[in-house]
Ligand SMILES: [Zn+2]
């Protein structure tokens with residue numbers, strides 16, 4: 294049995310948080326970690342008590358939904374609310390932070406930022422992170438990281454592909470299936 298790596302574990306947590314997002318434009322999750330312990334998490338959603346984008350639609354101004362508090366800010370504010378220091382902490386976030394969140398992250402004392410996907414990466418945000426000495430690293434979530442049946446699934450898909458290989462005459466289609474199986478199930482080829 295192979296243990297999940299710390300990076301994948303914390304990044305998976307952020308993807309789990311993103312599933313709680315109430316804005317349909319982009320679902321983001323952020324996890325704050327200190328000394329390998331999760332101290333806070335957030336997702337993008339409305340201010341407590343306000344209506345949700347998923348119920349009422351987004352409140353869009355200049356191409357941005359202004360209804361939500363962003364995941365990164367929510368995670369940091371959770372620390373503020375309960376009095377948990379963020380100095381020297383790390384953050385795992387599903388998408389590269391917007392400029393406002395970038396500034397919030399820097400001011401909170403977070404020193405390392407791991408993000409899974411590029412998203413309109415703001416050049417000024419990149420510059421600010423660099424200036425303030427915040428270490429940035431891209432960590433993509435591996436598709437089988439939190440799939441507890443991943444080995445069984447890979448074996449089963451491999452079996453189906455082998456059966457198909459014997460009966461099909463369409464080599465191009467077969468290769469497409471194999472590529473997709475590799476991407477989704479990490480099937481050995
Ligand atoms: Zn929205």
Ligand SMILES: [Zn+2]
Pocket residue numbers: 363364365390391392393394395
């Ligand atoms: Zn943001």
